[in-house]
Structures are given as structure tokens and as C-alpha cells.
Amino acid sequence: TIPxxxxxxxxxxxxxxxYAVDDACRRETEQLLKSEPxxxxxxxxxxxxxxxxxxxxxRAFLQAELLGTLxxxxxxxxxxxxxxxxxxxxxxxxxxxxAELHGxxxxxxxxxxxxxxxxFHPLASRLEDIEGAFDLICLSHSMQxxxxxxxxxxxxxRLIKPxxxxxxxxxxxxxxxxxxxxxxxxxSYTPTILRTILRRYGFAFSVVPN
Numbered sequence: 001t002i003p004x005x006x007x008x009x010x011x012x013x014x015x016x017x018x019y020a021v022d023d024a025c026r027r028e029t030e031q032l033l034k035s036e037p038x039x040x041x042x043x044x045x046x047x048x049x050x051x052x053x054x055x056x057x058x059r060a061f062l063q064a065e066l067l068g069t070l071x072x073x074x075x076x077x078x079x080x081x082x083x084x085x086x087x088x089x090x091x092x093x094x095x096x097x098x099a100e101l102h103g104x105x106x107x108x109x110x111x112x113x114x115x116x117x118x119x120f121h122p123l124a125s126r127l128e129d130i131e132g133a134f135d136l137i138c139l140s141h142s143m144q145x146x147x148x149x150x151x152x153x154x155x156x157x158r159l160i161k162p163x164x165x166x167x168x169x170x171x172x173x174x175x176x177x178x179x180x181x182x183x184x185x186x187x188s189y190t191p192t193i194l195r196t197i198l199r200r201y202g203f204a205f206s207v208v209p210n
Contacts, residue, residue, distance in 0.1 A: 008180055014196045016149075017173060017188040019180065029184045033145070039109035044087040063140060063169065064091035066210055070165060074098055076135035079159065081127065082142025085113040086120070093119060104130060127155040134159050139168045144185040153201040166203060168194060 007020040032038055047056035075098035080089050083103035093101060093115075103114055104124045114123040124130050137160050146152050160166060171179040173188040180188055195205040 014200065015193050016197065017180070017193070018186060019183060019188070021183060025183065033184070034107050034109075036109040039107050039113065043084050058087065058091075059140075060087040060091045062210070063088055063138075063167075064095055066208060067092065067136065067138075067165075067167060068095045070167075070208070071096065071136060073135055075100070077132065078102065078136045078138070079104065079130065079134045080138040080140065082139065082145065083110075083114075083123070085110060086115045086123075088138060088140055089120065090115055093117070102130065102132075102134075127152070127159075130155075130159060132159065133161045134164055135161055136165045136167065139166070139170075141169060141171070143168055143170055144187045144189065147186050149187075149197065153197075156203075157201060166198075168198075170194070 009018050009020050010016065011018070044058065044060060047058055048062070049056050050062065074096060076096055077100040078089065078092060078096075079102045080086070081104050083089060083105050084107075086101075086103050089101045089103055093099060097119070099119060100121070101115075101119050102121045102124070104127060106125055108125050111123045114120070137156060143152070156166060170189045172190060173179055173193075174190045179185070191207050198205045
């Protein structure tokens, strides 16, 4: 429910659009995202009809198809931040059987749903607990839920290899302005906003057609 006191703001420096609600509303949302019912909801079952495929496919399938053309190594080390049940990692595992796969999600109840096959590492609930150097870091529809962007960028710089790939997919504010009424999200983005933020922290930026 959107409270009557909610406001939409914009950063004067980077033009980031944010949804301003009170702390009580934020705590309620954070409790929901960490809850057991949310962990067992069908967040990754949504499918799309795409001309190139005879049957409906998942978002994770399409993302893995895209990333498969961008990853040079056959044994990449991959981290998915906000991985939920590991659907994207499972799709990447099918394409890169030798990959080392790490997931992070703040909902600890998802550990029972996270893959335990060879190549998968136990699910982490905090970025602070993750060590190593990654060829690919994914933020699939999760960046808008992370409040401290500066801290996130610090962790990304710490964890990604110098020639590593950072993959970000978020709702496009200019194409779908209704994302502004999603009260559970901190921020809304356009490619220009993402470019400004990522370049500020030393990342090259390009839009990948999909």
C-alpha cells in the first residue's frame, strides 16, 4: 500500500530517482523480503513468449542466453546478488558446467531452495561475507532494492576482476513509469542514470540489446 505521505525525489548529482517513504514502511517491506512466505513464493516462475523460441521461456533463460555470448571463459567464477532461488545460476550452469557459482540473498530461508549440486557454493546472506574475485557479477532486478548504492559499488569493485563483467538488469523508468509506484523499491533507473552511477565508480558502461 502506498502511504499518503510518500514522495518521489531525484538526486541533483546523478539524477537517480528515489521513492521517499517513512522508516516504518521500509521496515515492513524489508521484513517481507526476509520472510519465509516470500522465500517460497513463485518469484522466478514467470514466463515470456519470445518469437525465437517455440515455447514460453523464463527471464533467467533469456539472461543466460545473452550472457553466454559475452563470457569468454568456459570455467567462469560467477556471483549473483539477489539470486533468490538460484534460477539464473542454474541456467548459467547448463551453459558453463565448469563454472564456480555463488549466490547472495538477504532472505536466509532461501538456503533450502538454493542448488546444492557440484559447482554451487552455499548461499550467502551478506556481501560482507563474500570473498574472492569474480569474472561475472549479476544484479538481476535486485539493484533497486539495495539502499546504500555507495557501499554496493565498493563491494563490486572489491569482488570483480579487472577484466570482469558486471551485468545489471532493472526496470526501465522511461519505458514503464509505473515502476514509480512500486513502494518496495528504493530507486528507479534509466540507462542514463545507470551510466552516470557506474562511471562514477570506475565502470565502463554499455547497453546490451536484448
